[in-house]
Amino acid sequence: MKLDRLTRQAAFVLAAFATLLAGCTTYVTSQVTAFSDWSGSDATRTYAFARTADQKNSLEQATYEQIVANELALHAFRQTDEREAHYLVALAYGMRSDTVTVSQPAYYYSAWPGPYYWGRPFDPWGPWGPWGPYSGGYVNQSYPVYTHLLGIRITDRATGKELYNVTARNTDEQSSLIAAIPYLARSAMSDFPLGNGVVRTVKLPVDGKGGISNEVTADNAAPPVPASGAKTVQ
Template sequence: MKLDRLTRHAVRVLAALATLLAGCTTYVTTQVTAFSDWNGSDATRTYAFTRAPEQKNNLEQATYEQIVANELALHAFRQADARDARYLVALAWGMRSDTVTVAQPVYYYNPWPGPYYWGRPFDPWGPWGPFPPTYVNQSYPVYTHLLGIRITEHASGKEVYNVTARNTDEQSSLFAAMPFLARSAMSDFPLSNGAVRTVKIPLNGKEGAPNEVAAGGAAPPAPASGAKTVE
């Protein structure tokens, strides 16, 4: 009966711990580097996307442009016809895969119980266990996602803002990472020249986390910013 009560208590403790962990917020962490000559004097920020020859008629490019457009809208940018736009916005994006090897501990326990003493609780490990861990190398794939946003003045061709966002995780989908890259790249716009920031965005959909573009290409309404900048 005593063991049953202890078991029930342990189950309740584990259930409470699981509930607590479920409420924790997980963040996507992105490294952002910006170069800026932004004067901030313009009242109307009209822009149009521009593409390199290899980016023309590219559905993936168009999808990422819509995600970036959502973030530009949060900073008073408005899309216009290329002939009338004050700024031209160019995107560069990509993904690289790597393999990371980590030494993981492996524990081996003594299968034989220690001496049993009458009138004392049963000790499943005895005085000789558990054994010290051994370490085994395990390899994991990781993926680095990158987004570059370059803003130039249409009339002069002068570059006024160039920002790069980069994050690394086990997610192989660049599409899934792109809303976080775009939100991080435009966080605290405009950054000072040569600024390097770490931006954390909630992954659980709370605190204004980015929305993904639907499969059909229609963009969701621009959400309120949930980015947290770490100096």
């Protein structure tokens, strides 16, 4: 039957469209800001996490520490007992909700049913007419958005001097902070150590399983500012 052929054709088009969408890459984009007076070497990259009183018995804190520890390990940091650590690493994190209002064009269509065949009235303002759809002005649409933030602060344990302070933040429609933390941690620690005063955008592609791909794309938005006595050791 003709209807069956149309159904099969429609299914084929939908399947092709789904395949095209599957091939598109989704990115998580974060803004990273770093302040640095880093002069460490690989031989001294032992650290322990520093916790506030509220963080000491927090499962959330422990979960985020493990995620950050995995990123630190990629840069030759080795977690150890606090008494033996050369550095202390402190974390700050949070989420803020906002509402974004967007002005969008509003459309309406003719009340005449369509499509139009011979013997039925022709409405030039209808969806199949030469001037349809017809704009009815603009309406305001409000959407919730969520800003997620992760800060990583590295200090010298013996002196308390701050050596590296980096924050990463992103905004999307998802409210889950735990889902955002892996991307924020990877973005914050990418190309460690950054220069002092560097502000840049980091794009991380999402792999087919919803995880982070190994590819990192970063665009510097501001040049580094020299820090007193700063020395970068790769």
